[in-house]
Amino acid sequence: MKLVKNKAGRFVPEEVNGEKQIPFQGVGKYKSSGKIASPPVRSCIDFPSDGNKIVKNLKDALKKSGLKDGMTISTHHHLRNGDILTNFLFDTIHSMGIKNIRWFPSASFPCHNHLIKYLMDGTIHHIEGSMNGPLGKFTSEGKMKGMGILRSHGGRYQAIQDGEVHIDIAVISAPASDPFGNANGVQGKSACGGLGFALADSEYANKVIVVTDNLVPFPCVPWQIQGNNVDYVVRVDSLGNPAKIVSGTTEITKSPDRLLIAEYVAKFMDEAGIVKDGFSYQAGAGGINLAVIHFLKKIMIVKGIKARFIRGGSTKYLVEMLQEGLIDYILDGQTFDLDGVYSMRDNPNHVMTTPFTSYNYHSKGNFASIVDAAILGATEVDLKFNANVVSHSDGYLLHGIGGWQNCLFAKCSILTIPSFRDRIPVIVDEVTTLCGPGELIDVVVTETGIAINPKRKDLLHSLKNSLLPIRSLEEIQKEVYEICGGAPEKPKLNKKKVVAVVKWVDGTVLDSIYQVTR
């Protein structure tokens, strides 16, 4: 396999799974001269005039969709770790004797451990999409037949829209659907919130199958997925485990170090002048992020400040702020708990967003760069502010990119990281995997100090008299190395075997992930 050095100085394959790639050319440097994907013209002649697209079962729908060896099948991850349907889908595909599927999920979760046997027996050729947990480990060990491709949420939309990935059959889990295929995720026992991650699939896939455990009479309103894009509707008893779909694990961190990080972030944002009437920020559902919301809310109440919108990952914490009038809108990309689901269902100011509106880089702008501040995690940061969010310093691929790369385009991107994890320093000399170029990362907040990217002279100026522990990354690293006994051990990697690549938001290849050999 031939590797070339890209503009970030990382070595990346020229070809991935037989398809030629464009190496990363720098932030804002690459523009496609192509045209967007162009599905065939359909006709109402081929669809039932009474709008009833229900077929017997999933196998029947797959047959009618022309399922064949080597096809690309997409799924979405709104059912998160409660997803039963995707496992059932591949049980069905396996039972039909089909091989070499490219599985194109928006993300996979530990519950998809079930699919490792299908990766082993050739049913699934490779995965393009986030591989959280066991599937990531499997890939890192070099066991997957093809090469993995990791994309951000926006990058996934871009790849589908631009025709880089042609989906043969999209299978969309729908907590509510009508027989025409209009579907949403806010009604029914498997309610999960918005279905935005399935939007591109519904628009561009050749065949679209909606699977529901909650069939409602036409019209299913809201139609987050439009039946006009759907071929078949399948009824099943259950899409998943509701307790794990909306996991209820979205709780504020109790760790004193992490609480301190959150408090630093809120104070930093305040002192930097970000927290003012009409401001906006992006909040995730991790423990530190939820704590940031808590501290920001306190500041907002004391100062009488109202935010225009918060981008979520919505949780009860955001919903409360909306209800209390502290924010005008929640712009919600993913709904993490039932409070979020009910709020999206009932409150017109809790608005579903999609990777198209929020993150697609190949669009006439998107929401991500409009947001005043985005607060994000990372597994590693290096001294040039480059960051990693998919692998650990032992080399294992264990997380997806999510909207992380896309959110870096916020007016102020803030990484919140404990300075070490399990006694392993997190600020390193060079990140194991490059996911975010340092030029896009403005601030790194740890419990031992806040580092501002030297490029952001404006922030350095605003904070120059701050009592916050503003330090350089080098200083923080030195202190942590002293605590942990030096730099983390180098991962044991087979640099001849790339197991997966990380794409940038424009479709170019940013970095390679190598086989772990220990």
Added chain:
Amino acid sequence: MKLVKNKAGRFVPEEVNGEKQIPFQGVGKYKSSGKIASPPVRSCIDFPSDGNKIVKNLKDALKKSGLKDGMTISTHHHLRNGDILTNFLFDTIHSMGIKNIRWFPSASFPCHNHLIKYLMDGTIHHIEGSMNGPLGKFTSEGKMKGMGILRSHGGRYQAIQDGEVHIDIAVISAPASDPFGNANGVQGKSACGGLGFALADSEYANKVIVVTDNLVPFPCVPWQIQGNNVDYVVRVDSLGNPAKIVSGTTEITKSPDRLLIAEYVAKFMDEAGIVKDGFSYQAGAGGINLAVIHFLKKIMIVKGIKARFIRGGSTKYLVEMLQEGLIDYILDGQTFDLDGVYSMRDNPNHVMTTPFTSYNYHSKGNFASIVDAAILGATEVDLKFNANVVSHSDGYLLHGIGGWQNCLFAKCSILTIPSFRDRIPVIVDEVTTLCGPGELIDVVVTETGIAINPKRKDLLHSLKNSLLPIRSLEEIQKEVYEICGGAPEKPKLNKKKVVAVVKWVDGTVLDSIYQVTR
């Protein structure tokens, strides 16, 4: 100009404005083997990262959009006869010295009389879109440089989607917009309701300009038009005359004959078994249609029947039914009065629809064929149930097709027509212009009798013991001819000069409209 006879027996040009055409091949007979239009891949690199797309004025936006001679400019008609913006747009284009524009409105109104001078001086080459009133008359007189093309709302979406019409610049009047271009029609002094007719334009045009008289901070919610598709935003003082945008002329007919027609329709639907729990129908905003709603509502209340949805053309009459719990949903394609606007804004069960959801024939099904009954007008019907909705029997083109062709796909399509107008019989031997093939028209209701299409044996059977005046079209015609003194005078047409064509929902050419020579 070479004319060929199509499958409806009508003569149509092989070429229109230099582009080759496909003659109508029969209902449900033609399938395109093409692919949908494929705009170039855009990049966020080319758009302001703060999301502010506001430019100085409309002229500046047109310049930045690269306006040139011969381009296609689209507008929508949600401002109806109150539209000021479109006139201002062409004043601006004229002032820039640009010539030979193809104007592609979703419809034009009498207020656009102002544009005749630009049709005369070569600024506008021709119009593709409904030409209501003076522009239709102008066209009929053979004065337009190019040939007009009339499409249904669904056909317009289809033509854009399929790449038959490439829009260079779409100009979208937005009663509310944010600087990013997210826009809606339910807020502000020029509120008009949904902006569905501009959807395809926003998706497929090369450049999209949103013009607003009500700029709101990001995010403008709901975003009926998505800013991700928008290039420039322009502020103006006023888009139009609010009194004429939502005209308030939507009143129930007071004519005894027309009230009788409406009563017949309601009774017919009841006796045919259509009016039952969960049923649906399409209601327009004409005087007879509103009266039908009135009579149907009476039946529903007496029998305790609830409809699942009504497709509008929404008015206060539908809104009342929604509020009174007589219908679950209004699926609204066009909002005709302020009650409708406020209801769409505030009631989540009053849902905006678009020509994509409702009418696009080149889709995986659409809503039109799911509707139990559609009640429509017509200018003429012939003895084979063929109908005309665009021209009068004097040959003049005076109306657009609207959603009329699309609605014919309802399970029961009902034409409501007075049997004569101004002493001119409406049931003729052959329609002046064929807009709807008779095989799709199920029932014709006049004040002198109800004619059921002989193809609909089921309806004939259901109504066989009815006390309603079920008669043949021939009987009704005969009676009316006796009253009016015979068949209407033949129009004086120059059959050598086609001034416009009528497209079918699949993009084929259904009929020609000829120059009137009197």
